[in-house]
Amino acid sequence: MARDLGNKVHRLLQALLEHMDRKEAERLVEGLRLAVKYRDPALIYHAASQLSHDYYGGRLSYRLPQGYEAYHKRYGGAETRLPPPLETSGVDSFWAIRNRRSRREYTGEPVRKVELATILFYSVGVTGRAWWGGPKRSYPSAGALQPVEAYVVANNIEGIAQGIYYYNAFNHSLVEIRRGDFSEDLYRAALDQEHVLEASFNLVLTAVYPRTASKYGHRSYRYVHWDVGFAGENVYIAVEALGLATTAVGAFYDEDICRLLGIDCVIEIPMLIFPVGRRATVD
Ligand SMILES: Cc1cc2nc3c(=O)[nH]c(=O)nc-3n(C[C@H](O)[C@H](O)[C@H](O)COP(=O)(O)O)c2cc1C
Incomplete structure (x- = not known):
């Protein structure tokens, strides 16, 4: 054939x-x-991509294209400062880990801006500085290279217009990429999964591959997935601590997500979608 x-x-x-x-x-x-x-x-x-005693992974020569900085992206759009994240949820971390579940039913009531800000900060936020001056994040990262980027497809958040936003973790703000209701497009791109359509917002995690590839060569495609996995668990824990609901969504048409976000699917790769909403059932 x-x-x-x-x-x-x-x-x-x-x-x-x-x-x-x-x-x-x-x-x-x-x-x-x-x-x-x-x-x-x-x-x-x-x-x-396997390491062995006589092989450490070939060198790669990717360059970060325009718009990409070492640790974040640069957009020209209007920027909105988010409220500071909550200092505590009143929920014990062990409890949140034990009770975390993939929850796919949402009431349709809006999520508050501070809840969004809290989820973003504890998932991928800048939480400190390394000894060399670089940022540290809520998620561990191979080589501290921090390939994970976060986008919010806002549908029903108090005080935030419907649209697609980039989360700038360095000044804890949202940068507007596109205004409008994109929940239907995202739902179609995610193989018609109802929870994507019904969420108050969808958090989309991507990975900027060359950040990690600059150091780890052929092994990097593994590393960026591990980094996103750590950030993804943070999403689950933060959402659980707030009493909201989410589920990781890995089934989607990559090209459709890339078109929506305006990324190329090579340098920057879509990784996971997290629909977030108010929990419909209490368990
Ligand atoms: C990488 C990954 C991809 C997933 N993709 C989907 C998905 O596309 N749609 C969905 O409804 N759930 C998805 N899930 C959620 C799993 O179905 C869920 O984690 C699993 O059933 C275990 O349930 P629990 O998370 O409640 O423990 C995904 C989970 C992971 C880790």
Whole structure:
């Protein structure tokens, strides 16, 4: 079936091999062997990104494009300061971890601005400084390179117009990217999952791949997922502590999410969506 693509694949692999040293190339070949054996192309990456005693992952030469800083993005849009996050929820952290659940039913009542601010801060916020002056975050990050970005698709938040916003963690503010109701578009992009449509807002986490790739080479695609996983658990815990409801959503059409957010799906990759709303059922 794919015979007509064979020549193209051959040329592309040849070009890739030209940029690789012997060890990297051997990894690629091993990955291809596994991919053929198990009929799973993901195994190419799996093999290419493993560390061993004589292999630390090939160097990559990505550059951060315009609009990307080392630790955040730069937008020209109107910026709105968020209220400071709550200092405490009155809920014990052990309790919040034990009671956390994926909750998909929301009352439709609005979420307050301070609740949004609290979730953002405890999920991906800047919480301190490292000895070299760089920021520290609420989530741990491989090499402290902090690839995770957060966007809010606001639907029903008190005091915030419907639209798509970028969370600037450095001054704890929202930067407007697009005004309007995008909940239907997001719902379609998330394979028609009702909870995405019914949420007061959706928090979309992405990863800026070159931040991590600048140091960790081929292994970075693993690292950025781990970083986002840590931030994602923070979302669950913060939402639970506030008595709200959320669920991680990983099933979505990547290109549709990228189009909505205005990102390219290569340098910056969509990772998870968290619909957030008032909890419909008490359990
Ligand atoms: C990476 C990831 C992707 C997920 N994607 C979806 C999703 O697309 N839709 C959904 O309703 N739940 C999704 N979930 C939630 C899981 O279904 C849920 O965590 C699992 O059923 C366990 O339930 P619990 O979170 O209440 O413990 C996802 C969870 C993870 C960790």
